[in-house]
Amino acid sequence: DAKTTQPNSMESNEEEPVHLPCNHSTISGTDYIHWYRQLPSQGPEYVIHGLTSNVNNRMASLAIAEDRKSSTLILHRATLRDAAVYYCILRRRIIGANQFYFGTGTSLTVIP
Amino acid sequence: DTGVSQNPRHKITKRGQNVTFRCDPISEHNRLYWYRQTLGQGPEFLTYFQNEAQLEKSRLLSDRFSAERPKGSFSTLEIQRTEQGDSAMYLCASQLYSGNRQPQHFGDGTRLSIL
Numbered sequence: 001d002a003k004t005t006q007p008n009s010m011e012s013n014e015e016e017p018v019h020l021p022c023n024h025s026t027i028s029g030t031d032y033i034h035w036y037r038q039l040p041s042q043g044p045e046y047v048i049h050g051l052t053s054n055v056n057n058r059m060a061s062l063a064i065a066e067d068r069k070s071s072t073l074i075l076h077r078a079t080l081r082d083a084a085v086y087y088c089i090l091r092r093r094i095i096g097a098n099q100f101y102f103g104t105g106t107s108l109t110v111i112p
Numbered sequence: 113d114t115g116v117s118q119n120p121r122h123k124i125t126k127r128g129q130n131v132t133f134r135c136d137p138i139s140e141h142n143r144l145y146w147y148r149q150t151l152g153q154g155p156e157f158l159t160y161f162q163n164e165a166q167l168e169k170s171r172l173l174s175d176r177f178s179a180e181r182p183k184g185s186f187s188t189l190e191i192q193r194t195e196q197g198d199s200a201m202y203l204c205a206s207q208l209y210s211g212n213r214q215p216q217h218f219g220d221g222t223r224l225s226i227l
Contacts, residue, residue, distance in 0.1 A: 034215070041220070042220050043116070043203050043205070043218030043219050043220045043221050044155065044203070044205075044216075044218045045218065046215035046216070046217070049215065085154075087154055100145075100147075100155070100157060100216065101154075101157070102154025102155050102156075103154050104152070104153060104154055105154055
């Protein structure tokens with residue numbers, strides 16, 4: 001799977017929007033962009049994924065650049081429970097490419 | 113959906129002992145994955161099963177490690193002759209696979225500490 005680059009850490013004030021960036025300049029046309037987050041002492045939790053178009057769900061929004069070389073996870077209103085490590089991952093849309101490469105992610109701190 | 117269950121949550125053992133962890137996936141999920149996570153790092157892929165067949169193993173999975181999924185439901189991960197470097201969180205995930213757009217659902221892991 002192609003590599004992703006994320007900032008090591010970010011801070012946000014509670015109830016403010018948060019934009020978490022991810023660069024994936026070597027993305028291929030068949031790669032899905034997945035985001036997971038990991039709260040302390042828990043396993044990773046699926047947040048959202050997309051291929052080309054922007055995506056929204058109850059947890060977050062995913063904005064994908066037109067050239068797909070970067071994406072941004074948007075938390076519309078950060079809460080203290082959103083403090084976690086956020087991982088941006090690419091998954092090949094082909095049979096046999098089954099590993100997730102998590103990297104070190106972005107540690108999000110939410111300030112009350 | 114009762115989620116992915118892992119047992120035990122914590123395991124402390126002496127170096128050289130064997131340990132076994134169990135993972136119960138979400139029912140009807142055909143894929144099951146094992147990962148290892150050390151402090152400050154993201155999870156690292158170890159191996160995965162499709163039903164009962166082990167289809168892929170990482171280079172991280174040394175010959176001291178063995179995983180099984182005998183009936184295509186629960187899975188076990190055994191580490192023989194444990195070493196200090198085996199201390200980590202061992203995570204299990206399951207997936208109803210029909211292409212890589214389906215998310216993986218993770219358990220909360222088994223934390224292994226080697227004395």
